[in-house]
Amino acid sequence: MSVSAIERLSVSQAMTLWEGEDVFSLGKKAHAARLALHPEPVVTYIVDRNINYTNVCACGCRFCAFFRPPGHAEGYVLSREQLAAKVAETVTLGGWQILLQGGMHPELPLSFYTDMLAFLRDRFPEVAVHGFSPPEIVFLAKMEGxxxxxxxxxxxxxxxxxxxxGGAEILADAVRGSVSPNKCPADAWIAVMREAHGLGLRTTATMVLGLGESLEHRLEHLSRIRDLQDETGGFTAFIPWTFQPGNTALSVPETSSWEYLRWLALSRLFLDNIPNIQASWVTQGPRIGQLALFYGANDLGSTMIEENVVAAAGVHFRMEEEELRRLAVGAGFNPVRRNMDYTPHDPEPVPRRKLEPLF
Known part of the structure; x- marks a missing residue:
């Protein structure tokens, strides 16, 4: 069944569902939609590593515990040797992709980034670089003219x-102006993704819950993502996760796992044109990540050989590949390694049998 076969929800219908359905009934609807899109009993994942080439950032977002301002004693930029060592270890551990992100470093020109990419391409031609984020692109464009x-x-x-x-947080400027006033506005984030899709670059879409946003703000975010996907078809997946307030300058209550699961389910129902929804075990932990597979998610994301940003907020969930595979098997699915575009990376064919809803 195609993605478009899911009945499209309006914003008002999504509001009604959110306000009138409990976590179990929303989960049942989302799981049915997930099975309609992906009837095979498969859960995908990728083996990769998050590498932060720098922690220096001039943006100063209130929700970020990882960044250091320019000139700070703890600021760093990875050397080529340090970068190569991290990628080499990733390859040794079975990885074939790196997520390469940093911050808005005012002293790193575009040539730094192109030279870094060329270095990685020449040294590790088998490793795909899933890199940067719309705010980094906007910052570079302004700096270079x-x-x-x-x-x-x-x-x-x-x-x-x-x-x-990355950098989407909540695609509503009322929220962005409060928590990240120096970061690009929502329209600019969308514009970067539109240009990327036009150049043939596939991308993901993300969302951070719990930044003080309203339901209307959240649905504005989903609507922007859905509208652009209608236009370009360039998003491979949607990945919502919860803000971790530890060590940050933003004082808000932590979003509960139940609210995360409800929103994950509503996202699956609303984003009828995005084929894959990723579970966030990195912020929620392995068991909620496993439970998310029955709330609309069909992907467990990355094994996260390295992760620094969430860890800076005091959250340190880690999983080896075999443990991640056990989570999928324990939930009744076949784990399949994938590439960024969701083509299988496993050499063996996946058995095809129909998985009935558990609810």
Whole structure:
């Protein structure tokens, strides 16, 4: 069944579902939609590593515990040797992709990024670089006096394979102006993704719950993602996770796992044109990540050989590949390694049998 076969929800219908359905009934609906899209009993995942090439960032977002301002004694930029060592270890552990992100470093020109990509392409041609984020692209374009398309074309030419959805947080400027006033507005984030899709770069879309946003703000975010996907078809997956307030300058209550599961379910129902929904075990822990497989998610994301941003907020969930596979098997699914575009990376064919809803 195609993605478009899911009945499209309006914003008002989504509001009604959120306000009138409990966690179990929303989960049942989302799981049915997930099985309609992916009837095979498969849960996908990728083996990769998050590498932060720098922690220096001039943005100063209130929700980030990882960044250091320019000139800070704890600021760093990875050397080529340090970067190569991390990628080499990733390959040794079975990884074939890296997520490469940093911050808005005012002293790193575009040539730093293209040289870094070319270095990785030449040293590790078998490793795909899923790199940077729309705010980084916007910052580089302004600093270099170039268009978004020109910056993305330079990065793609140097070896960038795909673009992650970082920096989306909540795509509503009322929220962004409060928690990240120096970061690009929602329209600019969408514009970067539109240009990336136009250049043939596949991307993901993300969302951070619990930044003080309203239901209307959350649905504005989903609507923007759905509208752009209607236009370009360039998003491979949607990945919501919860804000971790530890060690940050933003004082808000932590979003519960139950609310996370409800929102995951509503996202699956609303985003009828995005084929894959990823569970966030990195912020929720392995068991909620496993439970998310019955709330609309069909993907367990990355094994996270390295992760620094969430860890800086005091959350340290880690999983080896075999443990991640056991989570999928324990939930009744066949675990399948994948690439960023969701093509299988496993050499063996996946058995096909129909998995009935558990609810």
């Amino acid at each position: 170039l268009s978004i398309a020109e910056v993305l074309a330079e990065l793609k030419g140097a070896g960038l394979a795909s673009l992650p959805g």
